[in-house]
Amino acid sequence: MITFFIAVALLIVGYIVYSKVVERIFNIEDDKPTPAYSNSDGMDYVPMSWWKGSLIQLLNIAGLGPIFGAIMGALYGPVAFIWIVIGCIFAGAVHDYFSGMLSLRHNGAQYPSLVGKYLGKTMQTGINIVSILLMILVAAAFTAGPAQLIAEITPIGFLTAVIIIFGYFLLAALLPVNKIIGRIYPVFGAILIFMAVSVGVALLVSSHQVPNLTFSNLHPGELPVWPLLMVTISCGAISGFHSTQSPIIARTLKKESDGRKVFYGAMVAEGIITLIWAAAAMTFFGGTGALAEAQAAGGPAGVVNEISTSLLGTLGGILAILGVIILPITTGDTALRSSRMMVTTLLEKGFKPAKGKAMILIGTLVVTVPAFLLSTIDYTFLWRYVGWTNQLVATVMLWTGAVYLLKNNKFHWICSIPAMFMTAVVCTYIFYAPEGLNMDYGISMISGSALTLVIIGWFIRKIFTHRKQDKRFTKAA
Template sequence: MNTLVIVLVAAVLLVAAYVLYGRWLANKWGIDPKAKTPARKFEDGQDYVPTDGWTVFSHQFSSIAGAGPVTGAIQAAVFGWVPVLLWVLIGGVFFGAVTDFGALYASVKNDGKSMGLLIEKYIGKLGRKLFLLFCWLFTLLVIAAFADMVAGTFNAYVVADGVASLSDAARTNGAAGTISLLFIGFAMIFGLIQKKMNFHGWKETVTGLICTVAALAIGMMLPIIAGKDTWTYLTFVYIFFAAVLPMWLLKQPRDAMTTYMFIGMIAGAALGLLVAHPSMNLPAFTGFHNDALGDMFPILFVTVACGAVSGFHSLVSSGTSSKTVANEKDMLKVGYGAMVLESLLAVLALCVAGAAAAADGTPAAGTPFQIFSSGVAGFFEMFGVPVYVAQCFMTMCVSALALVTLCVFMKVTGRSNKMLFPPLIIMLLVTGTALAERTIGLVKAIAAGSATFLVEGLQLIIAILLIILGLTIVINSLRAYFASRKNSEKA
C-alpha cells in the first residue's frame, strides 16, 4: 500500500477528531474563557507564569513527543502495520488525548495541583504515596539511562586494547553534543528576549527560529571533541539547571525551539513521502503471536504507549502546563491537540520504517531510535528488571491512577466521565494480562529447571510484587470512586 495514502487518511481522521470529539469534550466538561486560571491566580515568575497558548502547546508537545512514539510504533510493527496504525488512531483519539486533556483540565480546575496532589484529594494518601514512589524510582532509572545514552552518543573516542583514540565519527558526535549545549544557551537567550521584550506571534517565531538555526550552525562549525565522562558530567549539570530554573527562562523557550525542530522533522518526513510516495513494505498483519515479543494482546498495547496512551503525559499536563495556561480556551489545543499531533508522528514513523524495509518485508536495522531502545532496555536488564516488566509497571501505576482520579474528579464536580471508562478498563486488562503472562512464564521456566534464581527468580519476585501493588491500587481506587458523592464539588 502507498505510505502517502496512509498518512493522509490518518491526518484527516486526527484533525476531524480534534475538531469534533475534542470540542465535544470541551463543551461537555465546560470551558470558561473568563475564568482566572492558576497561572494568573498564583503568578510567581517561576512555575506559575501566564503564557501564550501556542507556547504552552509547544511545551506540552515537545515534552510528550520524542523517541517514544517513534520506537514504540516501529517495534510493535512485528505484528504488522495495520494493528499498529489502528491502535495509534483509536488509542490516540479516544484514550491518550482524553487522558491528557482530562489531566490538564482537572489540574487547572484545582488551582494547578499536580497529579500526585489530585490523586491524594480524590483517591487518598495511599494512592498518592504509591504514585510518587513509583515516579521517583522510575525517574531515577530514566535519568540514568538517558544520561548514559546521551554521553555515549556524543563520545568522540573509541577504546581498543585499552587505548583510547578518536573515532571515525568524532567530529559528527562532537558537533551533535555542541549543538545540544548551544541549544540550551540559545534557549535561555530566547527566554530572556521573550520576557523583556514581550514578543508574541510572528516575532516570537522568528526569534525562536533564529536561535535554533544559530545553535545548529555554530555547533557544526566548532564541535567540542570530548570523551564520555565529560559529556556525562555536562548532562547532569543540564538536568540540575532544568530542574531549578524558572519555566520562562529555560523549559518554555527550549520546548518552543524543540517543537520547531519536531515540526521540521515531521514536515521532512511528510515531504519525503509526498515526493517519493514509497510503498509500505512491512507486512499488513503477521499474526497474533511473535516469537520475540509474545502475544499481540497485551504486548502491542504496552509497546505503543506514547503515540496512543501514556500515563506519564499526565505528569506534564498537571505538573507544568496547567500552571502556565493563561486562558481556559487554550486547554483544548494543549491537552488534546498535542496528543493527536504525537499520534501523527507515530504514524509517520511507522510509514518511514515501512518504506525503509526491504521488499520482502525485512525491517531496516541500525536506526538511531533502535539504538536508543536497546540502550534503555539494557539499562533495565542490568537491574534484573526486563524492559517488558518495566513498561507494564509504568503503564499500570500511572495510567490506573490518573484515569481513576479523573473519573472521581468528573463525578464529584457533576461532569460527564463516561468517556474515561473505556481507556480505564482496557488499560487495566492490558497491564494485568501482561503481568499475569509474565508471572506464569517465569513459574514454568523455574519449574522446568531452565531458569536461575538470580535472574528469573528475581524477576518473579518483582512480578509478584507488581501484581500485589496493582491489586492494591485497583481496590483502593474503586473504594474511593464509589465512596465519592456525585456533585459534591459542583460550583
C-alpha cells in the first residue's frame, strides 16, 4: 500500500518542482499575444480559460488509455508503478509540454509541421503519414469498443452504433471548438477524474491490499518487461498521441504561462489516474494470474465493469458504462479533428481551388471514411498496431524538442535523454513484437541496441555541428 501512496506523492511533487524547471528552460513570454488572439478565426483559434483547457486536454489525451493500458500493464505487477512515475514526470509530461508550447510558438502548428522545422522535410513527410494513420487507428479502435458494448446492452445493432458514433464525430470535427468540445468536454473530463478517485478511495477503504514494490516480473505469460511494458502502458507514462492533440488546446491558450498547467498538469493528472487503475487491477482479483483470466473472459472493459460495480455498486455500474462508452468516443472525435487539421494543411499546398469550409469538409471526409471502415473489423487487431505507432510518434516528438532546445542554446538533455530511452524502446519492440519482425528476444535486444546507437550518433553529430557553427558566429561577431 505504501508504494502506491509514494508513487502518487512523487507525481504531485514532480508537477510542483520539475514542471517549473521545464518551464524555466523553455522560457515563457507572457507579453506576446498567443495564436488564440493573433490567428482568431472562430473555429479552431478561440481563447479559452486554462482550467477549461486543462479538462479538455485531459479528456483528449486520456479517454480509456489510462484505464485499459493500466489494466493490461498491471499484469507485470508493481514494477508498473515505477514506469508510470518516471515515465510521466521525465518523459510524458515533458513530451506533452513541448508539443503544446512549440505549437503555440509556431502559430498553432500541427505536430508534423514542427517535426519538419526541426528534423527536416523527409522526416516530416514520414511522420505526416504515421500521425494520420495513428489517429485513424485510434478513432477506429475507440469506436469499435464502445459500439460493441452498446450492441450488448441495448437493442441497437453494432453497425448502427458505429454509424451513430461517426455522425457525432462529423459534428465535433466540423463545428467550432467552443461549440461541442469546449462545452461538454470539461464535464466529461470531470467524470473521468471522479471515476478514478471514487475507485481509488473505495479500494483503499476496502479489505483489498495494494501490493508493495517488487522488481520481479509477475506477468503470468512470462512476457518480458522490457520493452513491452513501455508500450503497453503509454497513456499515463508517455504517449505520442498526445502530441497530435496538444495543438488543439495550444490554439486556445490565453497566455504562455497557462501551458504548464494545461500540458504538464494534465499529463500528471493522467498519470495519477493510471496509477489508480493499475493498483485496482493488480489488487482486486488477488494476483496477476486471476487478472489475466478476467481479461481473457471479458477483456479490459469487463475488468473495468467488475471492479467499478463491485467497489461502487450501482454508481459504479453507471460510471463504468460512461467510461467504456463515452470516454473513448471523446478521444476518437478529437483524433479525427486533429487529423483533419493535418490533412487540410497538406491539401492547401496542392489543392488551391478549395478554401475555408469546403477544405474543412474535404479534410474531414478524407480521414473519417477510412476510420469508419476500419471500425467494423476486430478491435483487438486494431489495438495491436496502435501501441508501437503511438510510441514512435512520441519518440520523434522528444527528438524535435531536443533539437529545438539545442538550436536555441538551451539545456536539451530534458528532452534528449528521454528521447534516447524511447528510441531504445521502439527499436527493440519492432524487432521483438509479433506485429513487428517477431524475432528472438536476445537478437531483438542486440538489433534494437545497435539501431539506437546509430540514432544517438546522429544526435551527437548534431551537437558538435551546432557547437562549430556557434563558435564561427561568435568569432564573426
